[in-house]
Amino acid sequence: MKIYTKTGDFGQTSLIGGTRVSKHDLRVECYGTTDELNAYIGLLRSYNLTKQGADELLEIQQLLFAIGALLAADPERSKMNLYDLTNDDILFLEKAIDRMEESLEPLKNFILPGGNAIVSHIHIARCICRRAERLIVQLGATSAVPENIVIYINRLSDYLFVLARAIAKDTGSPEIKWFPR
Amino acid sequence: MKIYTKTGDFGQTSLIGGTRVSKHDLRVECYGTTDELNAYIGLLRSYNLTKQGADELLEIQQLLFAIGALLAADPERSKMNLYDLTNDDILFLEKAIDRMEESLEPLKNFILPGGNAIVSHIHIARCICRRAERLIVQLGATSAVPENIVIYINRLSDYLFVLARAIAKDTGSPEIKWFPR
Amino acid sequence: MKIYTKTGDFGQTSLIGGTRVSKHDLRVECYGTTDELNAYIGLLRSYNLTKQGADELLEIQQLLFAIGALLAADPERSKMNLYDLTNDDILFLEKAIDRMEESLEPLKNFILPGGNAIVSHIHIARCICRRAERLIVQLGATSAVPENIVIYINRLSDYLFVLARAIAKDTGSPEIKWFPR
Ligand code: B12
Ligand code: B12
Ligand code: B12
Ligand SMILES: C[C@H]1O[C@@H](n2cnc3c(N)ncnc32)[C@H](O)[C@@H]1O
Ligand SMILES: C[C@H]1O[C@@H](n2cnc3c(N)ncnc32)[C@H](O)[C@@H]1O
Ligand SMILES: C[C@H]1O[C@@H](n2cnc3c(N)ncnc32)[C@H](O)[C@@H]1O
Ligand SMILES: [Mg+2]
Ligand SMILES: [Mg+2]
Ligand SMILES: [Mg+2]
Numbered sequence: 001m002k003i004y005t006k007t008g009d010f011g012q013t014s015l016i017g018g019t020r021v022s023k024h025d026l027r028v029e030c031y032g033t034t035d036e037l038n039a040y041i042g043l044l045r046s047y048n049l050t051k052q053g054a055d056e057l058l059e060i061q062q063l064l065f066a067i068g069a070l071l072a073a074d075p076e077r078s079k080m081n082l083y084d085l086t087n088d089d090i091l092f093l094e095k096a097i098d099r100m101e102e103s104l105e106p107l108k109n110f111i112l113p114g115g116n117a118i119v120s121h122i123h124i125a126r127c128i129c130r131r132a133e134r135l136i137v138q139l140g141a142t143s144a145v146p147e148n149i150v151i152y153i154n155r156l157s158d159y160l161f162v163l164a165r166a167i168a169k170d171t172g173s174p175e176i177k178w179f180p181r
Numbered sequence: 182m183k184i185y186t187k188t189g190d191f192g193q194t195s196l197i198g199g200t201r202v203s204k205h206d207l208r209v210e211c212y213g214t215t216d217e218l219n220a221y222i223g224l225l226r227s228y229n230l231t232k233q234g235a236d237e238l239l240e241i242q243q244l245l246f247a248i249g250a251l252l253a254a255d256p257e258r259s260k261m262n263l264y265d266l267t268n269d270d271i272l273f274l275e276k277a278i279d280r281m282e283e284s285l286e287p288l289k290n291f292i293l294p295g296g297n298a299i300v301s302h303i304h305i306a307r308c309i310c311r312r313a314e315r316l317i318v319q320l321g322a323t324s325a326v327p328e329n330i331v332i333y334i335n336r337l338s339d340y341l342f343v344l345a346r347a348i349a350k351d352t353g354s355p356e357i358k359w360f361p362r
Numbered sequence: 363m364k365i366y367t368k369t370g371d372f373g374q375t376s377l378i379g380g381t382r383v384s385k386h387d388l389r390v391e392c393y394g395t396t397d398e399l400n401a402y403i404g405l406l407r408s409y410n411l412t413k414q415g416a417d418e419l420l421e422i423q424q425l426l427f428a429i430g431a432l433l434a435a436d437p438e439r440s441k442m443n444l445y446d447l448t449n450d451d452i453l454f455l456e457k458a459i460d461r462m463e464e465s466l467e468p469l470k471n472f473i474l475p476g477g478n479a480i481v482s483h484i485h486i487a488r489c490i491c492r493r494a495e496r497l498i499v500q501l502g503a504t505s506a507v508p509e510n511i512v513i514y515i516n517r518l519s520d521y522l523f524v525l526a527r528a529i530a531k532d533t534g535s536p537e538i539k540w541f542p543r
Binding site: 001002003004008009010011022023024028029032033035036038039040041042043045046058061062065066069082083 | 275278279282287288291293294295296297298300301302304305307308309311312314315316318319321322328331332335336339342343357359361362
């Protein structure tokens with residue numbers, strides 16, 4: 001089977017469950033942006049983080065695919081038995097955040113994103129994560145979205161923020177604070 | 182003539198044909214996102230791919246400008262004679278895909294985007310390509326869009342997927358599959 | 363205080379002034395995209411530009427936070443005394459553009475984005491800047507947005523275009539023009 005099936009050449013595609021929708025359907029926008037986030041997490045993984053960091057990013061990528069599948073399923077027609085995010089999946093992120101924060105100074109100001117390439121890319125991933133969150137929240141306003149997805153994505157952006165700080169510290173990149181004029 | 186003409190300082194801009202529209206017009210959104218995709222293809226070109234890969238990316242960039250011009254033309258008022266994408270332009274991508282797939286294992290699973298920097302960036306470009314596609318499909322629902330544009334952009338994301346796999350293979354970066362839980 | 367407050371777990375958040383809005387509110391979309399742009403400027407800063415370039419990017423990041431605060435303030439309920447962009451802030455960009463253009467050939471054609479990594483990333487930042495501009499213009503259509511924000515962001519994308527050209531020249535990366543077919 002060729003990778004290009006040409007079935008999407010006229011602007012429509014199929015959800016899990018078979019429903020044909022426009023590629024501009026908000027649901028497609030949501031799993032498409034989750035894919036973009038996943039690609040960015042892949043980029044972070046390509047930097048040589050610690051073993052622990054690399055394992056966490058792999059786990060996150062796996063779950064982003066689980067989220068993608070949930071978002072791609074038509075809530076009214078899919079009969080697939082898909083993996084639902086658990087409270088443990090969310091705790092996984094929270095524990096990682098708590099662990100990293102232990103060695104970081106508490107913040108009272110925003111910090112300018114950047115410093116070096118890896119720290120910068122983590123901040124960009126954080127922003128794409130938040131873009132995905134905004135879309136998924138919008139979808140949830142008119143269609144069924146499993147509640148844990150938004151919580152997971154919300155926590156993921158905090159994980160990425162703290163990861164950026166932790167890697168900045170490890171790589172000796174100073175934090176520059178924002179002071180309002 | 183200065184680069185900053187200030188004509189867009191109050192939120193409006195001109196299509197080809199002279200029509201003034203809001204910068205938030207869906208048409209502007211479409212060629213603006215095509216520009217973002219083009220910038221990303223430019224980033225891929227900056228990695229040292231094979232001569233063939235580099236030539237293909239240049240050709241793609243040229244065509245993205247042709248697409249940008251088509252999208253920027255007011256279908257009701259532009260009298261410009263713009264280049265229309267041909268079937269050969271689409272075949273160009275399909276042949277490249279077929280050529281690369283010859284040396285790749287057939288897939289039965291999703292693969293986690295990432296591995297190394299170049300492979301990751303190709304996946305990100307793939308996702309931006311799909312974001313552009315979603316917008317152009319939306320534009321097509323209410324305004325005239327040459328049919329070959331969607332087909333070309335649809336094929337381009339498959340080209341990028343296969344390119345990511347091919348470069349992963351060339352650079353010895355293993356594919357990690359996604360297995361649903 | 364933990365970084366994850368969980369107050370946003372159900373899709374709502376607070377503007378400055380206390381108003382609860384959906385995370386998909388256009389205002390949140392606007393400062394979220396300004397944040398994405400800021401993260402990208404941070405990436406540019408991580409390349410070793412000249413001292414002058416680095417200082418300019420820092421100043422831009424500071425102002426993007428000022429813009430973020432203005433956009434995050436509910437025009438009807440915030441009582442915070444926030445920094446408003448001045449004409450001098452805009453002149454700062456124009457002078458930088460003029461200075462860089464002095465050593466560049468005038469253009470009569472589009473140039474293909476790309477060449478090397480830093481030039482490519484500047485073009486991507488330029489496109490994200492324009493994406494932010496489109497959203498802010500949309501917000502301005504239904505809600506109060508300080509006028510200088512759009513002007514600043516409009517000028518910033520021209521600054522980034524000229525910066526890309528200047529760095530391309532400094533790094534010996536040739537400009538490839540687009541010639542319509
Ligand atoms: C949702 C979806 C996506 C989403 C989200 C996936 C997720 N879970 O997060 C996103 C946007 C990421 C996506 C991306 C792509 N997808 Co897709 N996707 C789907 C869709 C609609 C459902 C898949 C799914 O998640 N099922 C739920 C899981 C739990 O159940 P499953 O069915 O057992 O899933 C398996 C297969 O569907 C999949 N699979 C099976 N054969 C193949 C072959 C290929 C080439 C790939 C990539 C996957 C794949 O692997 C899963 C393993 O368990 C299917 C079409 C459909 N209606 O089924 C297309 C489909 C699988 N996708 C397809 C393609 C081509 C792609 C892309 C290559 C497109 C592109 N150019 O970017 C990428 C590949 C991304 C990657 N990293 O590998 C094709 C595969 C065609 C083929 N040759 O077999 C399909 C069949 C659609 C089609 N008719 O064209 N996709
Ligand atoms: C659509 C459009 C775009 C689109 C898509 C273009 C595409 N084809 O994909 C995008 C979004 C990419 C774009 C980007 C930019 N654009 Co523009 N664009 C236009 C627009 C509306 C039509 C151009 C077009 O495609 N015409 C169709 C082609 C086939 O016909 P053409 O007219 O012969 O096209 C030629 C010229 O328009 C162009 N050109 C001529 N002089 C100059 C000068 C400069 C500085 C540039 C960049 C191009 C340029 O080169 C083409 C060569 O054939 C024009 C305004 C207008 N209404 O004409 C502005 C215009 C050409 N753009 C302009 C500018 C400033 C830019 C940007 C620098 C903005 C920015 N800060 O990012 C970038 C440059 C990108 C690059 N890589 O070079 C200015 C140029 C001002 C000047 N000093 O001469 C114009 C005139 C708008 C304006 N009044 O401000 N643009
Ligand atoms: C708007 C806003 C943003 C915007 C824009 C900010 C801008 N100016 O451009 C964006 C989207 C960038 C943003 C990002 C983040 N934000 Co914010 N943001 C806000 C919000 C709504 C207003 C802040 C503001 O600009 N005020 C205007 C300035 C002039 O006045 P100010 O109040 O004195 O601002 C100070 C503090 O608000 C801030 N600050 C104080 N304590 C802390 C603690 C932390 C951890 C941070 C990051 C900032 C911070 O530093 C400013 C220094 O003067 C507040 C909530 C609120 N309603 O106040 C949350 C808030 C400050 N943000 C918060 C968080 C967690 C973040 C992020 C880490 C989220 C993420 N995962 O990405 C990032 C951090 C980005 C960074 N680079 O540091 C939390 C902080 C919680 C805590 N532990 O103290 C708050 C309180 C919201 C909440 N209840 O969860 N944010
Ligand atoms: C830190 C601040 O960012 C805003 N906020 C919360 N979630 C998002 C999101 N997904 N995208 C953009 N901004 C968001 C809220 O206003 C919060 O207080
Ligand atoms: C692989 C799957 O991705 C979805 N799909 C098809 N086109 C796009 C796009 N432009 N953006 C996001 N998702 C898309 C379809 O559901 C397809 O089956
Ligand atoms: C260079 C051309 O780009 C278009 N233009 C102006 N502002 C934006 C923006 N924010 N995003 C995308 N396109 C824009 C106008 O059509 C202008 O003429
Ligand atoms: Mg949050
Ligand atoms: Mg497709
Ligand atoms: Mg402009």
